[in-house]
Structures are given as structure tokens and as C-alpha cells.
Amino acid sequence: MYSNNFVFVLIFMALGVLLPVGALVVLGPLLRPNHPTRAKTTTYESGLEPIGDARIRFNVRYYLFALLFVIFDVEIVFLYPWAVAYHALGVFGFVEMVIFIALLVIGLVYAWKKKVLEWK
Amino acid sequence: MFSWQTQPLTGLNFIGMVIGAVVVLAILLLVVMYLIFFLRKVVAWMQNRIGPNRVGPWGLFQSMADVLKLLLKEDIVPAKADRALFLVAPIIAFVPAFTVLAVIPYTAGHIFTAGLNIGVLFYIALSSITILGIVLGGWASNNKYSLVGGLRSAAQMISYEIPLGMSVLGVVMLAGSLNLTTIVQQQATDRFGWYIIPQIIGFVVFMIAAVAELNQTPFDLPEAESELVAGYFTEYTGFRFAFYMLTEFVYLFAISALATTLFLGGWLGPWLPSWLWFAIKTSAVIFFMFWLRATMPRLRVDKLMGFAWKVLIPVALFNILLTGLLSLLV
Numbered sequence: 001m002y003s004n005n006f007v008f009v010l011i012f013m014a015l016g017v018l019l020p021v022g023a024l025v026v027l028g029p030l031l032r033p034n035h036p037t038r039a040k041t042t043t044y045e046s047g048l049e050p051i052g053d054a055r056i057r058f059n060v061r062y063y064l065f066a067l068l069f070v071i072f073d074v075e076i077v078f079l080y081p082w083a084v085a086y087h088a089l090g091v092f093g094f095v096e097m098v099i100f101i102a103l104l105v106i107g108l109v110y111a112w113k114k115k116v117l118e119w120k
Numbered sequence: 121m122f123s124w125q126t127q128p129l130t131g132l133n134f135i136g137m138v139i140g141a142v143v144v145l146a147i148l149l150l151v152v153m154y155l156i157f158f159l160r161k162v163v164a165w166m167q168n169r170i171g172p173n174r175v176g177p178w179g180l181f182q183s184m185a186d187v188l189k190l191l192l193k194e195d196i197v198p199a200k201a202d203r204a205l206f207l208v209a210p211i212i213a214f215v216p217a218f219t220v221l222a223v224i225p226y227t228a229g230h231i232f233t234a235g236l237n238i239g240v241l242f243y244i245a246l247s248s249i250t251i252l253g254i255v256l257g258g259w260a261s262n263n264k265y266s267l268v269g270g271l272r273s274a275a276q277m278i279s280y281e282i283p284l285g286m287s288v289l290g291v292v293m294l295a296g297s298l299n300l301t302t303i304v305q306q307q308a309t310d311r312f313g314w315y316i317i318p319q320i321i322g323f324v325v326f327m328i329a330a331v332a333e334l335n336q337t338p339f340d341l342p343e344a345e346s347e348l349v350a351g352y353f354t355e356y357t358g359f360r361f362a363f364y365m366l367t368e369f370v371y372l373f374a375i376s377a378l379a380t381t382l383f384l385g386g387w388l389g390p391w392l393p394s395w396l397w398f399a400i401k402t403s404a405v406i407f408f409m410f411w412l413r414a415t416m417p418r419l420r421v422d423k424l425m426g427f428a429w430k431v432l433i434p435v436a437l438f439n440i441l442l443t444g445l446l447s448l449l450v
Contacts, residue, residue, distance in 0.1 A: 004124040005234040007134070009222045009242075011141045012234075016218035019145065020211040020363055023191070028359055033194050041199040043263050044354055050200075054262045062275050065425065069278040072433070076285040079440070080241055083292040086444065094444045101437055108433065117429045119422035 064116050075104055123235045123301075140231040144221060152369040153183040159410050166414040193358035198262065201355065205260035210356070210363035213253025216246040217370045224377045225301045227387050227395040239300040240292060243378060244285050247333070250367065251277045257364070258352035269351025272341055272421065279428040280332035280339075286436035287325035290443040291315050291382045304386035314385035318446075321439040323383045325432055330375045331412060332428070334368065338416035341424060376405040 043050045082089070082097055089096075111117060127133050157172065157180065164171030172179035197206055223239040226232050236242050251274055258270015292298060294315060295306040303315075312318040332339040335351075343351035353364045380386055380401040389397035419427070 001127070001129055002125045002237075004127060004129055004133070004137075005236050007129065008124055008137050008141065008234040009219065009236070011137050012144075012219045012222040013215060015141050015145050016215040017211065019218075020214050024195075024207075024211075024359055024363070028191070028195060031192055032358060035194070036196065038199075040194075040196055043198050043200050043261075044349070045264065046349075050263075054200075054264045054267050055259075056264075056267070058267070058271055062271055065275050065279060068429070069282065072282045073278075073285070076244075076282065076289075079286070079289055080292065080298065083289045083440075084296060084298055086293045086447070087296050091448060094448055097444065098441065101441065105434075105437065108429070112430065117426055119425045 061119060068111060068116065071107065072104070075100075122231065123233075124231070125235055136231055141222070144232050145218070148218070148221065148370060148373065151373060152366060153187065155369050155373065155406065156186075156365075157183045158406075159413070162407065162410045163414040166411070187362065190359055190362040195358040195360060196355075198355050200262040202260040202262065205256050206355075207360075209253050209257035209260055210360045210367070211253070212256060213250050213367045214363050214370070216249040216253075217367045217374065220246050220374050221370070221377070223300055224374070224381060225304055225386060226377075226398050227393075233301070235299060235301050237297070237299045240288055240298045240303075240382075243374075244281070244288070247371070247374070248278070248281055250371065253367070254352050257356070261352075261355035263355050265349045265354045266352050269343060269348045269354065272348075273335060273352055276335070276339065276341065276424060276428075277333055279425055280329045280432070283325050283428060283432035283436045284329035284333060286433065286440060287322040287329060288382060289436075289440050290319045290322040293440070293443050293447065294318060300381050300386075304381060304388060307385045308388050314383065314388070316383040319383060319439075319443070321435065321442070323379075325436045325439065326379060326383065327408075329428075329432060330379065331409060332424075334372055334375065334409070336372075336409060337413045338419050339424060340418060341421055372406065372409065373402070376402045376409065379405050 043054070045051070078100070079097075082093060086093055124133070124137065160182070161171040161179075172182040175181040175185045197203055220243045222234045223236050223242050224233065225235075254277075255270045255274045258266040258268075258273070261267070291303060294310065295303040297303060297306070307314050310318070316323050335341075335343060343353075348354070353361055356364060377398075380398060384401045384405070386401075387394035387398045389400075392400075
């Protein structure tokens with residue numbers, strides 16, 4: 001049965017959760033000491049008293065890259081089924097995909113010209 | 121050839137699957153331990169040092185000693201950290217890194233692989249969830265170094281994930297399948313041999329993107345120790361820190377295994393048993409990555425992001441069109 005493959009994947013996932021939970025939650029407390037003091041639980045900042053909060057506003061460029069990523073990741077999702085069926089589609093599939101990729105390259109060139117890809 | 125999908129789902133077969141998965145996990149933990157040892161030795165030799173040589177013969181038990189030490193260390197949670205997220209982040213990072221190993225075909229016929237028809241897509245999709253664990257760990261620590269390290273990791277890993285996904289497409293087009301087992305079988309009969317030859321551009325893009333995905337030198341800015349202490353896991357101690365390291369090395373093994381399967385013919389090879397061929401090829405890829413680690417300087421952050429978007433993505437798109445055109449003509 002094909003669904004067996006997914007059962008197998010689920011077993012992997014369950015093991016992947018069990019190992020860290022077993023090591024950190026079950027086994028860990030038995031083995032490791034636990035004496036938190038104020039100095040120990042202070043946030044590390046090169047040995048100084050931490051100044052202010054770490055939850056600062058960060059560079060807007062991270063958002064721009066995230067937006068670009070979403071666009072191109074969706075593109076890849078469209079390319080996968082096309083690549084699998086490529087032999088069956090022939091010239092028609094090729095021309096279609098040249099148009100599709102050209103549209104996205106225009107988007108990339110636009111972002112490039114708008115200096116979105118510069119990191120300053 | 122044995123595969124799970126030809127079997128009915130009985131209690132006995134279920135136990136067989138659990139045994140298969142546990143064996144993979146046990147071998148994986150051993151492999152990762154010795155990968156760390158191998159990394160330290162290789163880098164040491166390349167830099168004309170000796171490397172670990174005190175614990176056991178030739179230092180063979182060094183990694184085991186390190187793991188035991190980490191298990192006995194106190195697990196410190198910073199007072200200002202977001203406690204729940206801080207505790208759960210390493211687990212979120214580890215689970216997908218381990219789950220992707222379910223689809224890798226290690227040998228020709230075996231009980232260790234799920235023959236998913238969407239194998240490649242499954243790998244690419246799951247491996248990006250690890251980014252979430254890293255960003256959460258960086259943010260939950262409430263530490264300036266961790267936050268900057270986590271965000272840098274996220275920006276870098278999402279940027280390089282796109283060329284990684286695109287470089288695989290050439291292989292998928294040639295094989296006409298996303299199933300990793302089918303891709304290996306196709307390479308046995310392909311007239312150009314293994315896909316590294318017809319897909320050499322794709323292979324180069326894949327390797328560069330893989331090194332960047334792993335946050336390895338020359339792309340190790342997220343953990344640039346001279347400026348960010350340790351990046352996203354600065355605040356992590358003891359076994360939680362160990363799980364971040366484990367994730368990194370499991371992922372290193374997984375991506376080398378994927379490169380072997382897609383481009384180097386997987387388990388194919390004469391004379392030797394198939395699992396040994398798989399091990400040899402994967403080790404060669406891993407050695408190549410360690411070699412880079414020992415010899416390359418670190419890139420600047422602006423060059424790093426520009427390289428992914430301005431060089432790798434256009435090259436990967438060009439490779440897709442070239443593969444399409446060539447397979448129409450030839």
C-alpha cells in the first residue's frame with residue numbers, strides 16, 4: 001500500500017520528537033545539576049550588564065528578502081509538476097515555461113534596479 | 121527489490137518499520153558523532169595541527185566524551201528569555217532535519233526508506249522548517265547577538281533555498297520523477313551516466329547553495345564568532361545546545377546524501393555492495409564540505425545576499441531552460 005510510506009515518515013517524525021524530549025525532559029533532569037542564580041540567568045552581553053532590551057526594531061531589508069522569497073518559492077512550486085511532466089509536454093511545455101520564467105525574471109530585474117538586492 | 125509500499129499494513133510490518141527507523145536513528149547518531157571527530161581531524165591536518173588525540177586511541181572517543189559532558193551540564197534559561205519558545209526551539213529545529221532522512225534511498229532494496237513519489241519536494245519543503253527553529257531560538261533568547269544571528273540565518277537560508285530548489289529541477293526534468301529511488305534507477309540507464317555530467321551547472325549551484333544552507337564557511341555569517349559570539353545559540357547551554365549542533369550535522373549528512381542521490385548515482389556502482397557505494401560517495405561529499413571549511417575565508421554580508429540573488433538564481437534559471445532546450449534537441 002502506498003500509504004505505508006507516509007506511516008514510515010510519521011514514525012520518523014515521532015522518533016524525531018521522542019529523542020529530544022527523552023533526552024531533555026526525561027533523562028536530563030536526572031543527570032544535570034540545576035542551581036540557577038541571578039548572575040547565571042542574566043542575558044549574556046560580553047560580560048557587561050545588558051543595556052536595554054534585545055527586542056529592537058531591525059533592518060527593513062529582512063522583510064524585503066522575505067517577500068522576494070515568497071514570490072520565488074511559489075514559482076518553484078509551479079515548476080516542480082512541470083519538470084516531472086516535461087517529456088510528455090514537449091515543445092508546448094518548453095515555450096510555456098520560457099514565458100513563465102521570463103515574467104519572473106522581469107520581476108527580479110525590477111527588484112535589482114530598485115536596489116532591493118543591495119545590502120547596506 | 122523490497123519496499124514498504126508493496127506490503128500490507130499489518131502489525132508485524134509496522135514493527136518492522138519502527139525497527140527500520142530506529143536503526144537509521146542509531147546509525148545516524150553514531151555517524152554524527154564521528155562526523156564531528158572527522159571534521160576536527162581534517163581541519164587540523166589541513167592547518168598542520170594534530171587535532172583531538174587524547175581520549176581513546178587517536179582521540180576516537182573525543183566526541184563521545186563531549187556528548188557525555190554536555191548531558192551533565194546545567195541547562196540555563198535566561199531570566200529575560202521567552203521561556204516556552206526558548207525550550208522548544210531546538211526541538212523544532214531538529215525534527216524536520218531528522219524526518220527528511222526517511223526518503224533517502226540508502227541501498228537498492230531495504231527497509232530504511234519511504235519510497236514517496238514526491239521525495240524531492242518532501243525534502244526541500246521539510247528542510248525549510250528548520251529555519252523556523254533557528255529564528256525562534258534567536259528571538260526567544262532575548263539577546264542582541266542571538267537576534268542578529270537568527271535573522272541573518274533566516275535571510276541567508278531563505279535566499280539560498282531558492283537556488284537549491286531550482287538546481288534540483290534539472291535532475292527532475294531528466295528523470296521525469298520526484299521519487300528519489302526512481303531518480304537513482306534512471307541514472308543507471310541514462311546515456312550520459314550519472315546526472316553530475318549532464319547537470320554539471322545544476323550540481324555546482326546545488327553545492328554552493330547547500331554549503332550556504334548549512335551556515336558553513338565561507339557562508340557562516342550567522343555564527344560569525346568574531347562579531348556575534350555564537351549567533352542564534354549564544355544563550356543555549358548543555359544538551360539544548362547539543363541539539364542545535366546535532367541538527368547542523370544531521371542536516372550536513374542529509375544534504376550530502378541528497379547530493380549523492382541526485383547527482384552521483386546514489387547506491388549505483390560495480391562490485392561493492394550498494395550501501396557501501398552510498399557511504400563512500402556521501403563521505404566524499406562531506407569531505408569536500410570540510411575541505412571548504414578549512415580553506416575558505418568568510419564572505420561579507422552584503423556580498424553574501426547579492427551572490428544568491430544576482431548570480432545563483434539567474435544561473436539556476438538558465439540551467440532549467442538549457443536542460444529543457446537540450447532534451448528537446450538531443
